[in-house]
Amino acid sequence: MSAPSAPSAPSSGAGRTDGPSVRIGALVPLTPPGWVEAGRHLLAGLELAVREVNDAGGIAGRPLELVVRDTAADPRRAAAAVDELASLGVAALAGEYHSVVARAAAARADALGLPFLCSSAVLDALTEQPTRWVARLAPAQSHGWRIYADFLLGTGHSRIAVAAAPSAYWASGARILRDHLAPRGGTLVELDMSTLAPTAVCDALAGQRATALLLLVGHPEPAVSIVRSVRRDQRLAGITIGAPAGQPEFAPWATLPGGDGAAVPFLRYLPRRLGPLGARVGAALRERLGEAPSFVAFEGYDTVVVLTDVLRSHGGDRAGTAEPWSSVAVEGTRGRIRFSRPPGISVWQWAWPPVQVVDRDPAEPDRLRILHTG
Template identity: 80%
Template sequence: MFGMITQVCVPRGDETNASSVQIGALVPLTRPGWVEAGQHLLAGLELAVGEVNEAGGIAGRPLELVVRDTAADPQRAAAAVEELAALGVAALAGEYHSVVARAAAARADALGLPFLCSSAVIDALTEEPTERVARLAPAQSHGWQVYADFLLGAGHSRIAVAAEPSVYWASGARILRDYLAPCGGTVVELDMRALAPTAVCDELVDNRATVLLLLIGFPEPAVSIVKSVRRDRRLAEITIGAPAGQPEFPEWAELLGEDSVAIPFLRYLPERLSPLGVRVETALRERLAKSPSFVAFEGYDTITVLADVLRSHGPDRARIAGSWPGVAVEGMRGQIRFCRTPGISVWQWAWAPVQVVDRDPAELGRFRILHTG
């Protein structure tokens, strides 16, 4: 049975007895889900809900977030969508893990429940084109091609990927291979089901790789692999990369210390935050008691969009689903509009800003922007 977390922020004024408008939220809050990512996503969702209600809610009705923990389990997510639909939520929001978001999107689409996906990037979020699902995060093919451009610009052509079996990781490896091959780049896959972290070092030497990309789970085996590579003198010049964004979160630096730096990853932020972005960052930092990740900003923008849609179209699911092409909302990372993008089956914001960044060796808590796309 799912533990239920709800937030009800009642607006000021005489409408405190009005029934709420409910949004279902899917977030990973327990292992094996990436708990820290789920906490950041939820913090952004909750902050925006509170601000909506302080401003009067939705036509005087409070906005309520009804949260379900997916724990990175697709079946659990699909069951949560069923439950939330039966509870009468107007729309669905959230989710970080791509494989989980796919299961949620498929079930939401079948039930006629509009879903605004916050953070999952896999291109094939649904098997067939749908009008009901929209997404804020850049598609994997877009973001990872930006990352491939960064690798080529840095002079890398022999890339090794430490990979685990997953639709998401396999998709990422394919994107890199297809994009790098015409430019003379090669991608060698190391199957982490068969290799211990120390054996990865031997494979990197044998393949003369100049880059190792971590297409694997966190904290393990990612932490053990980074430590092994950093301590192998033969690999002193190799670049470790993590396009999926593992180094974004404070836990990365806490577990790896000095080994956490100079590992380029993707994040979805502009070079400079707008005044709105600065205000939201400050509020999120207070809420989380640590620096907010871009995932927290994705959560905030998700509610910003849904609140705008609800104010204009009400809580009717069909009208919400039909509203995606007309959205024009100023989020904290730019104006959000949805369109149909080739190869993407859902309404897509094309595109949130994309950066390749790493943690600064001179200061663990500071990020250096290495490339933008």
């Protein structure tokens, strides 16, 4: 039985243009159990870029319209949304944050021959087979998490524990870390969060002699409870807590009591310094969001930049929009965007966006410190 269609969010895209709109379907997690903060930032970036495209004349004089569907971190709901959006005649799909959800959406888009530019999901195997219909802005998980592993090794961590929940995404991350650490003298110890409560992590960790614990679990729970338990256990006073998946990126993490959210290194996909476009967009996103924009908001903006370039080349025609990934060369907020087919990646890939390892400053949790770049 097919999943029910996802409820609509308001479409956006009014501007100084005439004629029928060119529609882009946007897949965004806007309700739990989806990561709502990530969805809010992603949508803010998408909407800002659509507004600017329309202010500049749209697509060959036609307004660009964003048709938003909430995936709520549900792969079946996302696949159903792709079918619905295709029936509405969208020219392309954009968005999604959760990797397992993006994989379901990519499979349907590929089957329907509907171009999909994935904004933020990183799972290497976004599609089972190579496809010409799907491209991605975020770096592949293997690329970013190897950079994170190099950061751990470079800061003296060779025995690393991971608190891992069961999912294809977390299992893939653990495998990438293990395979990268092992030939470099590192060891990965897995703590199975399907059998451990957050408070039991401390007992399991205390006997492992690990110097770092990585959170391969959902946010806010059980990630927040694990952090609180470890921070309060005197046996683990010297251990580093890390979050390669980026749980501390969003503002609520900075408000954890007692500074628990500080000094937790995570991956972030921004350059050390934004150029003029990135700085301008960053200021506009801050005004729209009421807080500092995350890298996810910039990914949303860049998604529309790329799709606008593709659609303007083909007058908004869906049939022609799959092939031009190879000819994209546009300036995004975080650098020049081009797509290629890196080994082991089944989709067209921006190789690579800038990658940072950052944490929140214990003295000023709203401030992010750059610890490593790759």
